[in-house]
Amino acid sequence: MNDISPKERLFRVLEKKSVDRPPVICPGGMMNSATVDVMDESQLFFPDVHKSALAMEKLSSTVQQRTGFENFGIPYCMTVEAEVLGSSIDFGTRECEPKINNERYAASHDIIEEDPKTLIKKGRIEAIAKAGYEISVKNPDIPVIGSLTGPISTAASVVDPLRFLKELRKDKENAHRALTYVTDFLIEYARVLIDSGFSVITIADPTATGEILGPAMFNNYAIPYINKLADAIHAMNTPVIVHICGRLESVKKYLGTIRGDAISTDAMVNLADIRNSCNGITVMGNMSTFALQLQTPSVIQRVTEKLLRDKINIISPACGLSTTTPIMNIQAMTETVKNSI
Secondary structure (H helix, E strand, C coil): CCCCCHHHHHHHHHCCCCCCCCCECCCECCECCCCHHHHHHHCCCCCHHHHCHHHHHHHHHHHHHHHCCCCEEECCCCCHHHHHCCCEEECCCCCCCCEEEECCECCHHHCCCCCHHHHCCCCCHHHHHHHHHHHHHHCCCCCEEEEEECHHHHHHHHECHHHHHHHHHHCHHHHHHHHHHHHHHHHHHHHHHHHCCCCEEEEECCCCCHHHHHHHHHHHHHHHHHHHHHHHHHHCCCCEEEEECCCCHHHHHHHCCCCCCEEEECCCCCHHHHHHHCCCCCEEEEECHHHHHHCCHHHHHHHHHHHHHCCCCEEEECCCCCCCCCHHHHHHHHHHHHCCC
């Protein structure tokens, strides 16, 4: 099995089949691996890259080659959806990824709904799809992962987040309306990516944590809309990875109801415990991104070896990588995994 391709290895893991070793990936979006080291080498820099299909294709290819990650991950931020839905975006700097300046709406009842098939023609979606298509054609054995911002996080990037979180308790009708609207859009966005050759979709929903929502709202809001999105992606014959941030003790009993093919978590979560508590769910992660940024390659190697001993199914950074993460630390992680056979 040593000669299987990175795409086949990842697919086999997501299908709960045997493999020689875990895949080692970084899916993009919140887990962006386009670091300053790689940008310097490729001479392709934020923020210009975010809007250019050709620049994204070239930068993602350099990222994959230099880091050793066994995938291509696009885009490099979590603002694509918010921009399309009308929020104001600060595209950042060479060292800083884009962020939201101002949400479009003060409250959910203010939302003016647009046809999702119209929305997918806006913003950077076309450039992202084109970049993914070119990469997938040129690299058929390496998975191209498209990263979506999850429903709760997308809604909280279009409606003032503090107001939206209050509405989950006090204005449930309009909160559900907002979540239905953004989820329908995310389904069409996923369809564009899949039609363009993206082979796996990651849903990263950092606002949908037990710490922020609490168990009841996590179960009543986060899971139903993540599952609606995941089910639609599965209907397009594409696997789904779901990332949930934060501590999971308060919502652990619900994780097994998430209909992703793998669950990715933050660094403080015991992934082996999550897997054992949730009927053998496929788990992904969870190398500390602070360690990757601040520690030495030898420390990274030891932490990676611990993840391998714990039989984590997919090795990856736990959450958002800093753009100043040294490339030698990323290579220490990927090389340790690849040498584990």
